[in-house]
Amino acid sequence: MTRLALIGVSVRALAESAALAGEEVVAADFFGDRDLARVCESYAVGRDLGLPLTAQGLATAARRLRADAVVYAANLENHPEVVGEISGWARVIGNDAATLARVRDWASLRRVCAAAGIAAPETLLPGEERRARGGVRWLRKRRRSGGGHGVRRWCGTALDADHLLQAEIPGRPASVAFVADGQGARVLAVSEQLIGRRRLGARGFTWCGNLVPFTTAPAEADALLLQARRAATVLTRHYGLRGLNGLDCVVERDVHGALRLWLIEVNPRFTASMELAEAAVGRSLFALHVAACEGRLPADLLETTPQGHAAKGVVYARRMCTMPATTDWRLRGRSDVPWPGQRIEKGHPVCSVRCAGASRAACLTGLRRAAAAVYEEIEAPVAGVQPEPAPETGARVLARTETPAQGPPGPYVEEVL
Known part of the structure; x- marks a missing residue:
């Protein structure tokens, strides 16, 4: 029997989708949340396994848990070398290491967008700062980006090898969730991204949620869906994307009053907006992911704007x-x-x-x-609450080190990237 492991910074939503598909899985992530333990056998990489909160730590966790197959979530897309290592001893159900390296190559992505006519903000790599045009607001972001962490407005300093510049596009941030089989793609949902909402404790460009559907007039929603489908299809065919993937976008209203979808970056794995998409679609996205990775896109999967919000x-x-x-x-x-x-x-x-x-x-x-x-x-004073450990199993006890970590060390924004 195949032992299927889910790994990533946080895999609770992915595990629930697998459970909806009837799959038995084991999970390892940075948090080991209470409701993840409710769904499946699960481990916090630091607390339970004594491993570092890194992509390599996640890979080691999957191997320690004797996985035969692995589905990854964030932030493994930024570490194709680790995904390649995993593929040496387990089946990777998702985009392979070579695909990740190509689609997360910023120079390649800007060439593909320019050739295909996909709207994308001007992106400058280290050494190209002199090309930054005046009158444009430039954002400095990590090349291995994710969740808006570390994004800052550029102050004119030279870039190091780990950062790039991207022109800021005015508009509403959006997410596109889609499933692909290497040749074709189906859009699952276009949602609005929530960024830097202070009522949620977020600041700056930090992602803090999604709202589905992306709210606009019905005719405009159809036009937006067409743009999303075209971008997803072009990228799928060029890079050979498989399974669940996401696009970070900005929706701008142009000088003629029409909505235009700008592609910011590609997230070639299960994304945080997908549990909302799953509820809208009404079927397990995990099951769609596995089928699509095997080259099967369901014919009855309709691309529509969900009813309700x-x-x-x-x-x-x-x-x-x-x-x-x-x-x-x-x-x-x-x-x-x-x-x-x-x-x-x-x-x-x-x-x-x-x-x-x-x-x-x-x-x-x-x-x-x-x-x-x-x-x-x-934020109220807590009195009399005793720490409640995660349920102990023989596997969990054996997997622990003698001195487990107590939680994510260091700033969260550094650890997840």
Whole structure:
């Protein structure tokens, strides 16, 4: 029987999608959240396995757990060499190392977009700073980017080898979730990205959630879907993308009043917006991922704009907090649930909140209220709450080191990238 491992910074949503497909999996991520343990056998890479919170640590975890097959989530797309290493001893269900190296090559991506006529902001690599045009707001971002962490407005200094410049596009950030078989692609959802929302504890360009669908007039929604489909198809055919993939975009209204989709970057793996897409599609995206990696796209998968509105927000700690009792958090619409007594540093994610509503405004109001309720609990003095360890199993005990790590060390934004 195949032992299938899920690895990534956070794999709770991916594990729930696998459970919806009837798959039995083992999971290893940076957090080891309470609701992940509810879904499957799971391990926190640092706390339970004593491994570093890095891509290599995730790979070592999968091997230690004797996985025969691996599905990866963020941030393995930034480390094709690690994915290549995994493929030497397990089946990788997702884009292979060579595909990751090509699609995450910024010079290659800008050439493909220019040749295909896909709108993309001007991107400058180290040594090209002199080409930065005046009158343009430039963003300095990591070449191995993710989640908006480390994005800053450029102050004119020289770039090092790990950073690039990208012209800032005015508009609403968006996510495109799609599934591909190497030749064709189906768009699952176009959603609005929530960036730097202070009511969720986020700052700057940090991603903190999604709202589906991307709200606009029906005719404009259809036009936006066409642009998303074309971009996904062009990229799939050029790079041979397989399985679940995502695009980070900005939607701008041009001088003629039409919506234009700008491609910011490609995320060639399961993305954070996909649990909203899964609810809209009404079927397991994990099952779609596996089938697409085998070259099968379902003929009955329709590309439509979902009815109704739904949103997901990530609540970030505004200061260091010790978690209260979290037993009923899932029942109250919260996910990625920490353990009671767990200490969470300022700027680290606490949990995710979900809501549905009749409109975009109703969903945003619901997220603000849900986040406020979380802050009211976690920022109050905690008395009498004892740390509650993750359930012990023989495998977990054997896998632990004698002195397990107590949580994600160092700034969260550095550890996830």
